[in-house]
Amino acid sequence: MLEYLSVLKKSPLFQGASEKEIEQMLPCLQARSRMVRKGDFVLRQGQPVNGLMILAKGCLHMQRDDYWGNRSILTTVNPGELFGAAYFAPENSTALHDVKAVEDSVVVCFDVKKLLSVCPSACRFHTMAVQNLFFAVSGKNRKLLQKLDHLSKRSTREKLLSYLSAESARQGSANFTIPFSRQQLADYLSVDRSAMSRELCRLQKEGLLSFDRNHFSLH
Numbered sequence: 001m002l003e004y005l006s007v008l009k010k011s012p013l014f015q016g017a018s019e020k021e022i023e024q025m026l027p028c029l030q031a032r033s034r035m036v037r038k039g040d041f042v043l044r045q046g047q048p049v050n051g052l053m054i055l056a057k058g059c060l061h062m063q064r065d066d067y068w069g070n071r072s073i074l075t076t077v078n079p080g081e082l083f084g085a086a087y088f089a090p091e092n093s094t095a096l097h098d099v100k101a102v103e104d105s106v107v108v109c110f111d112v113k114k115l116l117s118v119c120p121s122a123c124r125f126h127t128m129a130v131q132n133l134f135f136a137v138s139g140k141n142r143k144l145l146q147k148l149d150h151l152s153k154r155s156t157r158e159k160l161l162s163y164l165s166a167e168s169a170r171q172g173s174a175n176f177t178i179p180f181s182r183q184q185l186a187d188y189l190s191v192d193r194s195a196m197s198r199e200l201c202r203l204q205k206e207g208l209l210s211f212d213r214n215h216f217s218l219h
Contacts (some may be wrong), residue, residue, distance in 0.1 A: 001026065001033045001108065004056035008108065010080040011054050012136035013129060021125050028126070030111040035104070036060075042099040042107055049087040049095050051109040052133075055079050058105025059179065063187070064097045073188040075143060076179045082136045088112060147188075156191045156199045163189060164209065164216055174218045181214065 005019040060077035077083050150162045186193040210217045
C-alpha cells in the first residue's frame with residue numbers, strides 16, 4: 001500500500017498532509033488495499049457499505065442497470081478520487097449503484113467509523129481529515145449538479161454541447177480526451193447511442209467540432 005502514498009496525497013481526504021503523516025494514519029484508519037480486475041465489481045447495488053474508498057490505480061464507473069438492462073453511468077472515478085461516502089446513512093448504508101472497474105484497478109478502503117471517531121493516539125491530522133471529508137463530499141455534489149445541468153437539456157445535441165463545453169473548460173483546452181467510449185458517453189448522457197453518433201457527425205459537418213474516437217477539438 002505504501003507504493004500508493006503519492007496518489008493518496010493527491011486525494012481530497014489527505015489534502016494538506018505529508019506522505020509520512022499519511023503513512024502514520026493508515027493503521028489508525030484500518031486501511032487496506034484491494035485489487036480489482038477489469039470488468040469486476042468493487043460494489044454491487046444493495047451491498048452493505050462500511051468503508052470509505054480511494055482509487056489508487058485504474059478507473060471505475062459508478063453505474064446502474066434497470067430491470068431491462070438499460071445502463072446509466074453516474075460518474076467516472078479516477079486515481080486519487082474518493083467514493084463511497086454518499087452511501088452512509090444511519091438507517092441504511094447500502095450501495096445505490098454498481099461500481100465497476102473499467103481497467104485493472106487498486107482500491108484503498110478505510111473504516112469510516114475510525115475516521116469519524118476520536119483518534120486514540122491523538123494524531124494531529126485526524127481532525128483535518130474529517131474536515132477534508134466534508135469538502136470532498138461537497139465537491140462530489142458539485143460534479144453531480146453539473147451532470148444534472150447536462151441532463152436537463154432537452155435534445156441530444158444540447159446535452160453533447162453542454163458536456164463537451166464543460167470538459168473543455170475543466171481540462172483548460174479546446175483539444176481534450178474524454179474518459180468514455182461512445183456507448184459509455186451515451187449511457188452517461190442518457191441518450192440513444194445511434195442518435196448521439198448521428199448528432200456528432202452533424203456537429204462535425206457544421207464545423208463546431210472534430211473528433212477521433214474519444215479525442216475532441218472544439219472550433
